[in-house]
Amino acid sequence: MSHRHPPFPAADHGADQHPDDYLDDHYSTHPEPVEQFFEADLPSRRTRRPSRARQRRRRRRTIVMIVVVLGFVGVVFAVAMFLRNLLGVGEVTDYAGPGTGSVTFTVEAGAAPLTIGSSLEQQDIVADADEFMSALSTVADGRLIQPGEYEMKYQMSSEEAAKALLLDADAGVHYVPVAQNLRQNEVFDILVESTGIPREEFESLAEDPTQFGIPEQAPSLEGYLFPGEYRFDLDISAAEIIQEMVDNSMAALEDAGVTDTDEQYRILTIASIVQAEAGQADYAQVAGAIMNRLGPENTETNGLIQSDATVTYGLGRKSYSLTEEEKADESNPYNTYAIPGLPVGPIGSPGERAIDAAVNPADVPYYYWVTVNLDTGETKFSETLAEHARYVEEYQAWCADNAGRCE
Template identity: 30%
Template sequence: MTGYGRGSGSEPWHPEDPLYGDQGWRGQQADAQQYYQQPQAQHQQQHQAPYGEQQQYQYQEYAGQNGQQYDGGWDSGQQTAMPYGTPPGPADPYGGQRPDLYGTPEAYPPPQPPGRRRAPEQRPAHDEPQQYQEPEEENHPFFSDGDDDRDEDRGPGSDEPAGTRRERRDQSKKSKKTKKRKSRNGVACLVVALVLVGGAGGVAYFGYQFWQSRFGEAPDFEGTGTAETVQVEIPQGAGGYEIAAILVKNGVVKSQGAFVSAQDKNPRGKLIQAGVYTLKKEMSAASAVDLMLQPSSRNSLVIPEGKRNSWVYAEIDKRLGVKSGTTATVAAKKAANLGLPEWATGHPEVKDPLEGFLFPASYPVAKGTKPEDVLKKMVARANAEYGKVDLEGKYKGLGLKNPWELLTVASLVQAEGKTDDDFRRMSEVVYNRLKPTNSETNQLLQFDSAFNYLQGESNIDISESEINSNQDPYNTYTQRGLTPGPISNPGLVALEAAMNPTKDGWMYFVATDGMNKTEFAKTHAEFLKLKDKFNDSKGRD
């Protein structure tokens, strides 16, 4: 026979199995009551019954359940005896010496009918499992109203019935629970309200900040500032917001927005240049813009295109308030440590290794700055600008030996020319005269500006006898080829012209008016006509 939840085997379930005879409530009640009413000897005898009798017992058990052989069930309190006794079991493998675990009713008490069941709190530990009870609500001081469950209205000697007191206590408990829930709900509402108020405040704050940044006026100081002054350095290429950030950091203006707005409203606001400015603390943005546009507030040195290093050194001395010649001495002694590129070093016979590297621009030069630091900034700017125009790559297609020679050509045309067209034609003159096939001048450049450089002058009226007798390497009337190095600091226009000369065959040029007008010639005959024109302008025969 196959039992429920078991597989088929050589013998049915043993009567000692706790699940034996699990046939519902009534079957369990009848079987357990009949089983515990039998004497001990009969119980042991039936345990040793043969296998056939067990089958008969199981059949009778099945018939007893399905036939419902009882009279009135639990409701009448009477039970019809089952037609069978305790089910016999298989032979005892221990020879009858094993103790009977079911000898007393207390070992396995029969189940109780529904009407006689005790309350869960009165049941023994081994009885049926208790029904689920809702846990009592925690009486936390935060949610409590300060009352407890004690019956304070009635003392121990009260003649009020116990049931009435119990009902009143239950009613009090319900009332207190309602109060607790209300108190808890009130606290929760308060927390939510605080969160909403805080969130609304945050939204309002950030909303105001957004509106202020987009539509409101930026914070600003009033007036022209305090008596306290400060020096502010504006770097090259700085825009409005970058300038404003520097001014805010130094306490000059109150906000970037105010300065940029004032700069936009001023017609000349975009003309603020790099340099060191002496400004006042806590200025209005409009006052700061006006003052920065005044040359008197600017402690910057502006190097024009074509200026020689000697002029730059003298200007630096003046700006720094140091003894004349101080910067020139520093340049001569520390030239190798000022940042020159490798291709600009090691050239013999140069008068100034920094010539051509004090790039024409505006530089902050304020008192207290070291000359060495000022020179480093200028050399660094020159390196950056020469890198932009690819000086190191362009010389190769022009018949030159290195970038140093290209920079020298640019310095020559910068010193001689007056316009962009002059620069390109003069560049062609240089390249044509450097050619080995030049039979017109035999590779002599014959530039007056080079002679003036070696003389430290700017005199355009030079006698032929003076020029022809001088054998200085910088004298292009007596020395073939280029000068040992640049003779000025060329600007970007002259550099571009040196890299892109005209191709018209120009070999000569003359400043026919002695100052601003330059004319060009391709042959020596044409040159002589231009020379006569120059002499006429000077009143010469």
């Protein structure tokens, strides 16, 4: 970088003097004294301009001060916001009134109230999910928000939002929740309670399952009353309800790739055993063990499935305990301890995942399984009866420590 000299002083020269003349005068053989040169040509302290270095230093100081001030302001703002959030100062926890505008709000099947509240808050339908939960508990009176689409408004009070969801849920429909693994008589109990239709109508229809497209070998509607959350029209008939549930079972089987009627019945029977015998995490392995028992090469159990759940179904009860006489009773068509192969039909209503496990069983070497902890659902598998016996002892020890749980 080149260095610039200060401008030549012009105090002692006319405006029309040539630059070369100026140089000749000041660099002649008779220069003026040094003292006179500085005194004559340098401006006074009052009039001379600051040097560029000094200006740069001032600018840097100014910038530093601005940064410090902005940083201080930022810290103060952050502290203020922290205290505001901590103390809830100025926080809107509820809107007033019925709201404005219009928005479609969807409640998914199985959605918990807290999940619903969070979704309402995210869509600015209510101000605060916790406030909504509080309002819901006050006005619900035992009612539940049902799945479906609801016409709501933005910025509703929590109470208005809760009432809207509860009122719409009850208007114009019968809500019928049918859990997995329920037996036909248990499903009828729910249908009667939810719809008010007399039980006799459902039982009469169940005497002829073929009218709903069920194969002739089926002794009842058992297994075909597909689980799920239903919202039936108020004027629906018992026959229409059953047909819809059967159609849903058929659709689940077809989605799993099973279209033949006889094979559908077989898969549904296996799936119902899987559903009753295992927790969801073990469906595929239990299905694999059942398939091993049904295989022609099975010399371990000689074709016997030996399922407690099938036997108790045939006995008309639900329990974990069987006597040796009950296991030997061949008059029970669902006794898979005494009769090789599958029972005469399904023993409950399996869901999609149990059906999928029956269609796609795990490739396992096991023939035996036992749930050793009924609370956690921990299940242990084995290839031999001797190994299985040790796991049965583990189950019995758990039962001894948990009186009444294994009856």
